[in-house]
Amino acid sequence: MTELPPEIVARLTRTARLLEPMAQLWEETTLLTDRQREAVDELTRRLADNYPYGDVRYIGQILKPPHPVAWISYAAASLINPNNHALDAGPATSAMEKEVVGDIAEMFGMPQHLGHLTSSGTIANLEALYVARELAPDTVVVSSQAAHYTHGRMSQLLGVTHETIPQDRLGKMDLDALEARLEGGGVGTIVATLGTTSLGALDPVDEIVTLARRYEARVHVDAAYGGFHTLLATTDPCVDPRPFHALPHVDSIVVDPHKHGLQPYGCGSILFSDPTVGRFFAHDSPYTYFTSSELHLGEISIECSRAGAAAAALWATLRALGLDRDGLGEVLSKGRQAAVMIADSVRGSETARLVAEPELDIVCTYAASGSTSEVSRRSESAFKRLQSLGWHVAKLQVNSEWLATADEALIVDSDQTTVLRCCVMKPEHLVVAEEFASTLVDALAPSGSCI
């Protein structure tokens, strides 16, 4: 069992107790029975079984606690518990949802849009592929080998043929392979990923849009992870601006505020560039849409009930920080800078290698060694060594042949190779980037394996 530090668990227990008197809005105060309080206490004890996602030394998966403004806002709104399905179930939070979705569309430079929040990136991508199917029935959806597995799965669910385009050595969709497939005919939709979940790689959306126009395919961009990095594609960019600047020309975009928008889970979003696709969601509900002729969000969404609190939290967060380079962008730029620093240290070391140059804030590394099976062993021991020092990183399986194409000295003696994956997505990571990088490089060195 993983264990949060005892002082953190104690703080969580105290926090839950402090919340008790405030837990209802229609009562002056709340008093739990002993049995109820014991249940909450038991909960906080059981929550000890978690990795310390909020700790600066947690550099593992795409996980971090929400911004305080998001958490307070979510908690406050959930005392009312509005439902953004219909306007009579949550007028205030439905209005907030339309505002934040408008702000996100503006961030991407979309000239017009139709969109809404979703419970997750998965549902948002499902809606994008559903609309793709309705607009171009009996055509194929293609996504890169490095795209999220959800595209294959959701295509299956929708009864749509899905094909995979190989990735290049940087983890991006291979454009030659894409063009060859487009020439073959029958492709209706290209899914481009901005920020792959494994490496944080950016598919060349600009070039994909050009190809898509030539072959009359639609472009859906899965920017669940990297969409908010658009804020860094400015005049002094710290990410490659080209794929982001093509976003005004794509057909749909998914971005997850619960990944890089500082939100608690339960907040994805989908935006379509053609507002008339709302017709594919048309339905009649005898018991839902009474209060106004204005748009009810449930009328353009596959999901019915959805937390109005999620919209409230995102709305307040964006208002507090600003959805611009100096606001949320500044938060993201710290992680990006930390990734660049870590990559510089790895590149400058004798003992570690980069799987690919990081494009956002995910850095994947491995030990410089003779064979892929040795690389995997060294990743395992470095993972444990880092853990013993209080650092949490993640492991990633990559295809060994693919890894070796950029490392001539590497002998391929296994199908897959384990490498280390570091998500430096908290701004505090910038403060510890140098210390972490030297610890990482040491852990990957041959002596680091002798523990």
Ligand SMILES: *Cc1c(COP(=O)(O)O)cnc(C)c1O
């Ligand atoms: C996380 C992610 C998804 C899935 O989104 P959920 O919010 O986890 O459902 C899809 N695509 C990409 C690129 C992602 O990073």
